[in-house]
Amino acid sequence: MSEVNTVLVVDDDQSIVELLRDFLECENFRVLTACNTIQAWALFEQSSIQCIVLDIMMPGQNGFELCRRIRTESNVPILFLSARSDDVDKIRGLTLGGDDYIVKTASPGEIVARIKAVLRRSASQLQINEKILDFGRIKINLSAREVIVDGKVVVLTPREYELLRLFIEHPRYVFSYEQLLSKFWDGVGDRHTIRVHLSRLREKIEPDPNHPQYLVNVWGIGYRFEGG
Numbered sequence: 001m002s003e004v005n006t007v008l009v010v011d012d013d014q015s016i017v018e019l020l021r022d023f024l025e026c027e028n029f030r031v032l033t034a035c036n037t038i039q040a041w042a043l044f045e046q047s048s049i050q051c052i053v054l055d056i057m058m059p060g061q062n063g064f065e066l067c068r069r070i071r072t073e074s075n076v077p078i079l080f081l082s083a084r085s086d087d088v089d090k091i092r093g094l095t096l097g098g099d100d101y102i103v104k105t106a107s108p109g110e111i112v113a114r115i116k117a118v119l120r121r122s123a124s125q126l127q128i129n130e131k132i133l134d135f136g137r138i139k140i141n142l143s144a145r146e147v148i149v150d151g152k153v154v155v156l157t158p159r160e161y162e163l164l165r166l167f168i169e170h171p172r173y174v175f176s177y178e179q180l181l182s183k184f185w186d187g188v189g190d191r192h193t194i195r196v197h198l199s200r201l202r203e204k205i206e207p208d209p210n211h212p213q214y215l216v217n218v219w220g221i222g223y224r225f226e227g228g
Contacts, residue, residue, distance in 0.1 A: 005119055006030040006048060010040040010063065011055035011081065016104070020053065023108040024115070037066040049076055050122070051115055054098075056082045056089060064096055071097040075157050077118040081111070087192065094196040097157045100185070117186050122158050133168050135227045138205055138214065140168055147205070154204045159184060164201060167215065167225035176222040198223060 009020050012035045021031045032047060034040035036058055043049070052070070056063040067078055079100040080093040090101045099118050102111055133140045139148040145161060147154050156164065162184060166175070177191045185193060202209040216226050 004028060004030050005050040006032060007115060008032045008034065008040060008043055008047075008049045008052045010034045010037070010052065010058075010066070012036060012058045013055070016055075016081075019108055020111065023112050027112055027116075029115075037061040037063070040066055041069065044070060044074075044076075051119055052076060052078045053081055053102075053111070053115065054078055056080055056084070056093070064092060067093070067096045067098060071155075071157070075155070075161070077122055077158055079111075079114060079118060091192070091196055094193065095200055097200075099157060099159050114186070114188075118158075121162060121184065135168065135171075135214075137207075138168075140165060149205050156201070156204065159197060160201050160204070163197060164205070167223070168227070171225050171227035174218050174222055174224045180222065194223075 007024055007029050009017055009024075009031060010033075011017050011020075014035070017033045017035070021033060024031045032043050032049065034043055037060065040052075040054075044052070054063040054067060063080060063082075067080075070076065070078065077099045078097065079102055080089075080098045081102050081104060082089055082093075083104045085103045085105075093101050100114055102114060132142065137150050140146070141148065142165070147156055147161065147164060163180075166183070177194055180194050181187055181189050198215055199209070202212050202215050206212045206214060214226055216224055218224055
């Protein structure tokens with residue numbers, strides 16, 4: 001019997017919550033719901049959750065603050081759900097550790113599809129072997145899914161880990177923006193999305209993120225990993 005994934009839906013709009021619950025349960029997900037961040041945090045601490053769909057604007061603490069709090073303890077995939085489509089909120093959400101940003105005009109079917117996509121990416125990380133990739137001050141333990149920089153374990157989100165592993169396993173190979181969008185975002189997004197994630201990853205692994213030594217931009221094309 002296959003494992004049932006649990007999705008936590010956090011939104012103060014009960015009609016959206018119920019609609020997503022119906023669609024997700026039809027796809028055999030277990031669904032937990034919360035109408036504010038206090039309830040969401042309690043469920044997060046008490047339950048085994050594989051994915052969170054998180055509204056941004058809610059009474060009291062907003063979704064950004066909850067994401068920041070969760071990221072201190074977990075790399076569980078977080079998909080922001082917002083009525084606003086402007087880049088400011090999108091960039092902020094991705095910078096805080098969100099794995100996707102969905103505008104509420106999206107159909108329930110599209111939202112479910114994007115939840116499935118992020119869960120597939122997370123599941124693929126379990127298919128790993130025992131080797132350690134060593135690039136001096138940066139090491140990645142594939143069996144433990146640990147990234148070690150200067151002897152210390154750094155916390156990466158699932159997508160950050162996948163990005164870094166892809167680059168490290170293909171040193172000096174130039175991945176185009178289009179390739180990265182297709183592989184990690186199912187072709188949904190733009191170059192801005194990739195730049196935000198790469199910037200966040202550089203802050204965690206580079207000695208000077210403003211002058212990267214490892215994740216190098218190839219102007220107008222994409223990025224490559226310098227394994228020196």
